[in-house]
Amino acid sequence: MPEAESPRTHELASTFGPHLATVEKRAATALAASGFSGLLVHSGALLDVFQDDRTYPFQANAPFKVWAPVDDAPDSFVWFSPGARPRLVLNQPRDYWYKSARTPVGYWVDHFDIRPVPERAAARAELPGDLTGAAYIGEPFAELAAWGLKAMNPSGLVRRLDYARAAKTAYELACLREASRVGTAGHRAAAHAFRAGASEFEIELAFLEACGLREQELPYNPIIALNEAGAVLHYQLLGKRPPPEVYSLLIDAGAQSGGYASDITRTYSLEDADFAALIERVDQMQLALCAGIRAGVDWRDVQLRAHALTAGVLRDADIISCGVEEAVASGTTRVFLPHGIGHLLGLEVHDVGGFMRSPEGGDIPRPDGHPYLRLTRVLEEGFVVTMEPGIYFIDQLLEEARADKRAAHINWSRVGALSKFGGIRIEDDLAVTRVGCENLTRDAFAANP
Numbered sequence: 001m002p003e004a005e006s007p008r009t010h011e012l013a014s015t016f017g018p019h020l021a022t023v024e025k026r027a028a029t030a031l032a033a034s035g036f037s038g039l040l041v042h043s044g045a046l047l048d049v050f051q052d053d054r055t056y057p058f059q060a061n062a063p064f065k066v067w068a069p070v071d072d073a074p075d076s077f078v079w080f081s082p083g084a085r086p087r088l089v090l091n092q093p094r095d096y097w098y099k100s101a102r103t104p105v106g107y108w109v110d111h112f113d114i115r116p117v118p119e120r121a122a123a124r125a126e127l128p129g130d131l132t133g134a135a136y137i138g139e140p141f142a143e144l145a146a147w148g149l150k151a152m153n154p155s156g157l158v159r160r161l162d163y164a165r166a167a168k169t170a171y172e173l174a175c176l177r178e179a180s181r182v183g184t185a186g187h188r189a190a191a192h193a194f195r196a197g198a199s200e201f202e203i204e205l206a207f208l209e210a211c212g213l214r215e216q217e218l219p220y221n222p223i224i225a226l227n228e229a230g231a232v233l234h235y236q237l238l239g240k241r242p243p244p245e246v247y248s249l250l251i252d253a254g255a256q257s258g259g260y261a262s263d264i265t266r267t268y269s270l271e272d273a274d275f276a277a278l279i280e281r282v283d284q285m286q287l288a289l290c291a292g293i294r295a296g297v298d299w300r301d302v303q304l305r306a307h308a309l310t311a312g313v314l315r316d317a318d319i320i321s322c323g324v325e326e327a328v329a330s331g332t333t334r335v336f337l338p339h340g341i342g343h344l345l346g347l348e349v350h351d352v353g354g355f356m357r358s359p360e361g362g363d364i365p366r367p368d369g370h371p372y373l374r375l376t377r378v379l380e381e382g383f384v385v386t387m388e389p390g391i392y393f394i395d396q397l398l399e400e401a402r403a404d405k406r407a408a409h410i411n412w413s414r415v416g417a418l419s420k421f422g423g424i425r426i427e428d429d430l431a432v433t434r435v436g437c438e439n440l441t442r443d444a445f446a447a448n449p
């Protein structure tokens with residue numbers, strides 16, 4: 001069916017207006033509270049490679065993308081003055097070396113006063129003459145000093161906008177659902193390639209092809225780890241050949257839609273039934289954690305509950321020999337689960353505002369002993385978070401544990417036998433509701449069996 005009539009396009013068209021109204025309201029409130037009369041947001045600048053005539057791939061800034069789904073227009077601007085229609089000053093250089101930004105079409109363009117300009121300097125003429133009450137959000141550039149703005153990236157204003165971004169609009173949820181749909185299609189293809197004996201690099205190619213995305217369009221570099229590479233939490237290599245013996249795959253890869261990300265991890269055992277059973281236990285634990293999510297839940301409690309459940313899995317799998325409470329209290333579970341249980345997700349894969357106590361100021365500290373937790377807020381309706389428990393066999397952390405009192409809790413021969421699998425992580429994206437949560441990832445997998 002034609003794109004313009006698809007249910008998805010209809011949903012985006014019907015929800016974008018209310019989304020933009022929410023963004024405008026948040027901006028107006030934040031501007032008033034911070035003492036500004038207008039907001040100028042930069043899409044981002046192209047970054048040159050040192051002593052070369054190339055640039056790094058362009059990534060539009062999230063504070064810009066929350067206004068408009070434009071990802072190919074460096075040096076463009078959104079100008080917002082409360083009460084007026086937002087203005088999009090779109091940089092479309094006449095340049096026969098490169099394709100300039102597309103002329104916007106679709107469900108969102110009628111909501112903007114769009115002003116194409118042929119160069120960055122010309123953008124100034126499309127903005128109000130007097131910007132002395134306006135705040136700017138974006139990286140600085142040379143001409144900006146002469147534009148007469150009141151402030152650049154004022155922290156109070158930025159903070160209020162970041163805080164509000166945690167709760168997603170219906171439009172944003174539609175984009176996030178689509179990002180999960182695309183990402184799970186990629187995961188299906190990646191799992192198939194793994195079973196067929198592919199290298200890490202070939203698994204990535206299968207993922208990209210199924211998503212219909214090039215690497216720079218992904219929200220983060222995929223983690224595609226065969227065997228013990230799964231123990232490197234942000235493993236960034238892509239082996240061009242499979243190892244001589246293949247045991248397992250840990251793939252953490254997401255897609256994006258309309259600028260919004262999915263963040264999905266699955267782990268597979270090729271043949272080993274014991275490791276497959278451990279993956280299944282982590283999967284069941286992950287579902288149990290998801291079942292406890294609803295508005296009003298303190299994310300710090302989710303982190304602590306995850307460690308208690310992890311201790312049970314480790315003990316049942318004969319990886320540790322002490323009791324659950326002892327495993328948590330002694331820090332033994334943190335040897336096997338050294339990262340946070342999840343984070344906010346949205347325009348950025350690790351979305352902003354995870355520690356903010358209020359729009360005005362103050363941070364909520366992490367629980368003691370959990371230095372990598374990225375979210376400490378109480379969940380609200382519309383928050384989108386990841387849920388990503390794991391169990392890893394990380395040499396560095398195991399060596400540290402072997403040197404102190406935790407050594408007595410760990411079954412070292414069992415750890416030695418499991419180390420070749422690297423680790424397990426199961427990660428879904430959850431949209432928080434008043435009574436529970438919507439599992440964007442499992443729903444997407446179920447819709448594309």
Ligand SMILES: [Mn+2]
Pocket residue numbers: 263343386388427
């Ligand atoms: Mn994640």
